[in-house]
Amino acid sequence: MSIKVHQSRRDFLKKTALLTAGAGVAGIAGFTGCQREKQPINSIPRWRGFNLLDFFTPDPQNTWVQPTSEDYFRWMSDWGFDFVRIPMAYPNYLDFDRSKPITPEEVYLISEREVDRVDALVSMAHDYGMHVSLNLHRAPGYCINAGFHEPYNLWLDEEAQQAFNFHWEMWAKRYRNISSDKISFDLVNEPAMRDDPNDQHSPVRAIPGDAYRKVAKGATEAIRSANPNHLVIAGGNNVGTTVVPELLDLGIAKSNRGYFPAQISHYRASWAFADIDALPEPKWPGQVGDRYFSRELLEEHYAPWIEIVKQGIGVHCGEFGCFNKTPHDVFLAWFSDTLDIFTENGIGWGLWEFRGNFGLLNSGRQDVDYEDWYGYQLDRKLLDLLMKH
Secondary structure, three states: OOOOOOOOHHHHHHHHHHHHOOOOOOOOOOOOOOOHHHOOOOOOOOOEEEEOOOOOOOOOOOOOOOOOOHHHHHHHHHHOOOEEEEEEEHHHHEOOOOOOOOOOOHHHOEOHHHHHHHHHHHHHHHHOOOEEEEEEEEEOOEEOOOOOOOOOOOOOOHHHHHHHHHHHHHHHHHOOOOOOOOEEEEOOOOOOEEOOOOOOOOOEEOOOHHHHHHHHHHHHHHHHHHOOOOEEEEEOHHHHOEOOHHHOOOOOEEEEEEOOOHHHHOOOOOOOOOOHHHOOOOOOOEEEOOEEEOHHHHHHHHHHHHHHHHOOOOEEEEEEOOOOOOOHHHHHHHHHHHHHHHHHOOOEEEEOOOEOOOOOEOOOOOOOOOEEEOOEEEOHHHHHHHHHO
């Protein structure tokens, strides 16, 4: 599913110390007003909530995505959650000829009607006290998922980067008067380089740090041209998994992923593994293939993220969760350890998703005694675990 970037712990710490020495409270400049010596363990709030998929697909007419109900926000609020992330495919809110591949010129054709739908969801979330994280899950020239032909490459092509900046400046202008305690901008979902962008199983690798820095810096400047205090978030490299030292001095927060190890979180997920029948049975803790899965493995994996939190860089986990083919008891045991680590270090999170295969409602698991919840199937054990953290 991903290829780790190898760097020694000593090299990582040396880089973070150099890059953050003069950065102040990176990722939240002007947001809390606190002095550095008084900072909490994480310099951004520990927002907790869910991803909402209303604008996830490139085509707004895609019928498998059901719109978010106001009831969802009411329940989230009643259960104590305060965060929603809205991963968007930019073609979803464009007006262009969908019968053929999009052209670079058509990438700028914003549909006010479709953007108004995004506004309505954001407004509803704010009515229920939710912080909203707007994210380009598909950005001009890049998406971790196949299914749409891009006219260029975000990481390599200046034309794609100009379009990327245009989109973020557009969103920043729409929300220029909304404070960072209510909205943030998550630049691009799960950055990586893919050899063949139209092949879901084509190998991915980390983006060169200087290339990622150029893209993130340009988009951040575009956003802050509308409001210098907007909170900007950049995803980890290599599909969101690894810290990017080249971004640590940009004054932006960071987003990681809670899908480690993928043999637990994405067990038998056909889009993540080419041969799902070859996957070993998941256990937690326990021996799975050639590795022993345990809390210690998680602590090692998340150590670089905890290090930058200690340096004053805001960190939030934009996505985590587990596909519905993992045995429920294994999922909950692994998830409990993951949540513990995030909670101990003040790291908030967004479950993928509220309703669906990874979700709290209607997840379709075969080994769960669901509770009827106003016509939905509620995973009460999962809800209780989330509410504890």
